[in-house]
Amino acid sequence: MSGMLTAWVTELMTGAPINQATVSISNKQKETNQQGLCTIEQYNTENDERREVQKKRKVNNREHGILVVAKDDDLCMSVNIYTDASVLNAYVWHVFNDRGLYKPKEDVHIKGYVRLLKVKGEAKLPTYARGTIDYTIYDPRGQQLQQSKVELNIYGAFDIKFTLPDNVNLGNGYVTFSLPDSQSSTTHYFKVQEFRKPEYEVSSMVRPTIARYCHPIVDEYVIATCQGKLFAGGYLNDANIQWTVQAGTTTFTPPKRSDYIFGRAQPFFCWFGNNNQTEISYPEKYFQGKTNNKGLHEIKISYHGIEQEPRTTIVHALAAITDLNNQIQETKTQFIIHPCTYYVGFQLSTNYGKKNKPVQTKVIVTDIDGNLIDNILIECKVIGYGKERKEDENGLTVFEEIKDEQTLAVVSSNKDAVNIDYTPKLG
Template identity: 70%
Template sequence: MRPKRNQIFEYEQFESYQFDFNIHEANETDNEIEIDVETTSLHDDLQQQNLTPDQLQHLFSQVSSELIAESVDDQKFFKREVTIKPPKASKVIQTPFPPPLSDRKEDFDISIEELKQLVKKEAGPLIIERHSPNTEEIDHVLSTVSLTFSQPMIAIVSLHEQMNPEDLGISLTPKIEGRWRWIDTKTIQFEANHRVPYATKYTLRVNKELCVSAVGGIEHREYNDRRIIIHNNSQPNTVYRLFIQPGLLKDIHGQVLEQDDSDQPIQFHVDDLNSPLFGALSGESDKDGTVTAWVTNLMTGAPISQATVSILNQKKITNKQGLCTIERCMEENNERRQVESREKEILVVEKDDDLCMEVNIYPNETDDDVYVWHVFNDRGLYRPKEDLYIKGYVRLLKQEGEAKVPTYSQGVIDYMVYDSQDQQLQQSKVELNKYGAFDVTFTLTENVNLGDGYVEFSLPDSKNGTKHYFNVQEFRKPEYQVSSMIRPTIAHFRYPTVDEYVIVTCQGKLFSGGYLSYANVKWTVQAETTTFIPAKRFDYIFGRGQSFFSWFDDDDETKISYPTKHLQGKTNNKGQHEIKITYHGIEQEPRPIIVRALAAITDLNSQIQETQANFLIHPCTYYVGFQFVKNYGKKDELVRTKVIVTDIDGNLINNVLVQCDIIGHGKEKKEDQNGLTIFEDVTDEQRLTIFSSNEDAVNIDYTPKIGKR
């Protein structure tokens, strides 16, 4: 490590400073006018001055025409009065609940003959009702193709089974990798593994001879509307031949078919399809183990009567509505055996050659009276030491006949507050008002655990309760944004005695629109010396140079940090707050100074956001930069350097006198009067002058008289 240097350079200061600055709130006078006065050159004796309000008024009074003030466009925050609601596709019909007894139909008297007529009812021709896509040219990404028939094509129990579309005569060309599946009993859909390739023509074909519905009907089409349909009268595993007798068949125009085609009969085969199975909808309605079974047809949904329903060796026959009730014997004082027996229970429904089973029959235990809670808070996300507001409603649903009627709950609620680590924060009680509502307010502790906390509410009389969750974090998504700016935006210079000033403005805007008005603002202004390199002159050294060893040490021993200033205020109705920073003075060693103005704006929810604006104060209009041709030199050998003079934009300045003071420190070996070897401190001081050039750097050469540094 290199030792700290002991010598003090000529212009170093550590206690008193020539530069000083102050801050205070900006007033209307500071915002009335801004004049950009050109900076004076080094050869002028005049200094920049700002006109006072009285001087400006006197200057304006000499103008021939009066100045007319423009109207300020102060508009209130725009808020839409009424938002147009989208039209409703449905119609609201007011009906009483529960419906009156006269409108209820407990029993449906359906005779066996009516059921037979319902089954024999003609289903109509089998046609394709719709398909997707329904246009020839597709201009969007396509991954599915679907067909919807007018009749059920498969049994509902076969929805999840794998199917082969070729069995129904359905094909898609050219072929694409994917799978066919039934969406419901009438709709089949092709799902491609990837999107369907572009710029390709596809053909979806359905073979009318192979495509047969599950109703059992067979449709034969020929020449558009000339068709013959047979429904529900075919026998399985049978070959049919259809003969058309001439002279009897008429079309819609009354024309008679006279051609005899008996030598070419229509022949078709009927496969052995499974007959429509019936299903059972079962469940326990009472706690004592009573089972109610409802048996319907899987295809039509019609009730199945005279079906045998059995469970635990008990059998019942369904009535006309397909309903039956079975009472089971329950084993008392042996809960374990009850559970084991229920796991083995199987509900079996039989009729003719069909059979259906339902397993794992469990009771559906429900309370007659139920409490319903609705609890919410004011924000959902909180910080430690903030107040949390909770409001809630409690309703008691009383069983009255077949309906549950809500009533206002009354009583006292116990509640306990926990943080995310289940640490109890508070325990108290709150009383419900006459409307069954309650309000709770408590303050989160400073050391509360971050995360999802919760509140447990309970009604002691009913042993009923609920939980409400809230979130605690140190930070949350801000609801507003802040910005800052500096006026004027020109380069800033300082003078020994004349005060200059800068206006710094901060503003807060809400994300939802509008301004963050009348919010607290805390300003912190700091100033310190820094370095400045003009544009395009990064290969030169400006200001105090550093030795080779100093590049490994980031501590700038000559850096000056001035006392920090603070100021508090509030934003106006436009969310703005302005301060005026005045400054003057130049240190004995002129160096640029950077001023940092930090504004912290706090909203009503204690959210704090900061914005910072910086500006640089130049000690003069010109900067001198130098460059070593070599980083090392020797005693009594020529050392060459390059020197330039530029403005703050890096432009070379001509004919400026540059004075270069070279000071070298070293030790010289000597002998004292006693003949002992000693080392004396020696100094090599040289002063060189030269004029700058606006074309290129000028050379300054010197010869060191001593070694070391």
């Protein structure tokens, strides 16, 4: 199978396009232009024997290759460069319903569009499908509810309506659609549930509504309150309540300071996973009670002390209220506990650096409202890790870990950020 590929090669640090870089894939290679671009046509991703097998089976296949880029002594690769092979006309479906969730005895409306993608050269041109669609409706247990046909209109669209039985099974029902002449089909799902309208509403809050800070020796507390009110009027009194209180570390960025990093930073190249090994999650606490004649219930949440590494903490208080009919509704409130009065934020001019070349960094000190604070001593410790090539006692090459640690001190300003330049010694 052959394909066409366009590659764009740029410098990692600056993003500038790379000229005359050699781009190779499979049996083809080409050099980039001044914009860092090159296009490779008719490159093969499979051998002739496999291609013949696919033709006999008449199936679409997806092959991948490895892209290699070389420039001077630098080389990088990108794997799984996919090429989709499709030489067959294909039908595509788009089906949707009006609500998604239904009760027994309710009407279900389903509409859909069918297109025929005809291959013309290297393009697939959509056309309106024609014909009659057979459809069968099933309940969540797979029992057939109805079977019928519907004619596609001139725009390749269809619209059906059916009523769910009173004794229909609850769960995920589905409808199968098929075009018999084309051997094309699809399945559409919908939910069936028996539910009641809630007879009451719940809400929650914490007080006092002030900023909260950790203290190393003094206990502090917050009152969490929940309330249930009947829609018909009055309060939900003498109702059972189950409280769940959970606390854990979180991140906090003062208002209007989103361009700075506060607290422990997560490397940008670790966005795809949770690499914060210092995250703390405290054990959940459970409390039970009953609402009073005003539908209220309160708990007192106490906290004290500071972790070895001060971190912002968020506390969630979830209240589940159950009425006499065993209807359960939940309400959740939360509050933040700050580890200190001020926050230190930093901003790097680049995510990459070079050995013996200064890297510019901006540092600020703010309160929890984002206001700059003046005359605060800031100590910045920059630590770099690397490996150094050496020979051991037997003359073999080994790599020893080395560390570059620098400590810089500046004083904050309430006018603007303070600039700090440090020079990496490793690289």
